[in-house]
Amino acid sequence: MRGDTTNARYFYATGFNAITDTNVLSIALRLRVANPNTGTRYFASVGNSASAWNRDAYHLGVTSTEQCVFTIANASAASTNVTQTGNVSEGGWFTVCACNASSTSHTIITDGDISTKKHNTASRSVATIDSIGLGTRYGSSSSGNLLGGYIAWMAVWNAALSDNDALAVTGGAHPFLVNVDDLVAFVETDDGTGDLTDQVGGLTFNQVGSVTSSYGVGTPIGGPVIVPRFGGAAPAGQPFMKRAGGVPGMSTHPGVW
Numbered sequence: 001m002r003g004d005t006t007n008a009r010y011f012y013a014t015g016f017n018a019i020t021d022t023n024v025l026s027i028a029l030r031l032r033v034a035n036p037n038t039g040t041r042y043f044a045s046v047g048n049s050a051s052a053w054n055r056d057a058y059h060l061g062v063t064s065t066e067q068c069v070f071t072i073a074n075a076s077a078a079s080t081n082v083t084q085t086g087n088v089s090e091g092g093w094f095t096v097c098a099c100n101a102s103s104t105s106h107t108i109i110t111d112g113d114i115s116t117k118k119h120n121t122a123s124r125s126v127a128t129i130d131s132i133g134l135g136t137r138y139g140s141s142s143s144g145n146l147l148g149g150y151i152a153w154m155a156v157w158n159a160a161l162s163d164n165d166a167l168a169v170t171g172g173a174h175p176f177l178v179n180v181d182d183l184v185a186f187v188e189t190d191d192g193t194g195d196l197t198d199q200v201g202g203l204t205f206n207q208v209g210s211v212t213s214s215y216g217v218g219t220p221i222g223g224p225v226i227v228p229r230f231g232g233a234a235p236a237g238q239p240f241m242k243r244a245g246g247v248p249g250m251s252t253h254p255g256v257w
Contacts, residue, residue: 010135011196014049018128018184019158021135025058026157028097028169031090033062033149040064042071042136044154047130051075056127060098062088068116070108072096072124080124082106084116092208093152095170101160112171114163132156132185132203134196 018023028247031043040063046206059071066087088094088110098109101124110116134151154173159182171179175186186199196205 010133010209011205011207012049012133012136013129013205014131015067016046016130016132016185016201016203018156018201022126022129022232023103024158024160025129026097026099026153026159026161026166027058027060028166028175029060029182030093030095031149032093032152039071040046043134043135043149043151045131045136046129047073047126047131047133048075048128049194050128052077053133053136054079057129058098058126059101060096066106067111068094068096068191072100072126074125074226075127076126080106080120080122082108082118082120084108084110084118086110086113086116087230095172096162097166097170099160099166105160105164107160107163109116109163109166112167113160117163132205134187134205146218153186153188155183155187156183157182169170188247 023186025046027044027046029044033041033043040061042059042061044060045053045057048055051057055073055077056075057073059073061069061071063069063083068084068088070082071079072082082098084096088096093113096108096110099109101107104121104123106120106122106124108116108118132154134154153175155169157179159179160178161169165178169175175183183200185201185203187196187203187205188199198205
């Protein structure tokens with residue numbers, strides 16, 4: 001999917017009730033951002049659809065200094081930020097995983113590199129989880145800090161992944177191969193329709209806004225650029241993992257795979 005700050009484009013789904021302990025979950029995404037120095041831009045949220053976008057939710061974003069940040073916000077809007085060590089590449093694809101083991105254990109890792117790991121033990125809790133937002137911090141009153149860029153896929157686990165599992169999924173492993181028993185959502189873009197589909201939980205996503213054609217994030221969806229779905233550089237024509245079950249395939253749609 002393509003997020004768009006200019007035309008306020010993002011997606012959301014409600015009815016997400018697969019997290020049994022609201023203090024224990026993991027979120028992984030593969031994405032590409034452009035011009036993050038306009039301020040922190042959030043590309044995913046998991047939380048309470050009845051709260052404002054800055055309350056009672058987990059958020060993943062990229063700061064103005066090009067670092068991934070995992071934000072835990074409670075119902076009173078007090079928040080804890082866990083910011084990765086090192087920077088992501090502006091305009092390049094990368095994968096990030098945030099793991100929450102308890103109200104006092106919050107971790108972020110990017111691109112299969114243990115040196116990027118950051119762990120925070122501040123006490124912060126989320127009370128309700130019933131929604132997923134992509135391309136924004138989603139909430140009842142509005143969206144916030146919209147992403148400019150592309151999201152290839154998002155995965156959510158009803159568990160805190162180990163460091164080894166987080167390194168695997170951010171290093172290129174398919175989420176279906178990482179702690180699959182606790183995988184409760186795997187969301188990707190359909191290359192034919194552009195719609196988001198949840199291959200695990202069957203969530204239905206709603207779109208808000210549209211893409212502004214002049215918004216320069218890169219080649220629009222449908223352009224002749226082949227992008228690896230899971231990680232690492234790949235030459236044109238290289239087969240990639242495609243859809244559930246690992247059926248071989250490839251895509252010419254940036255942000256789809």
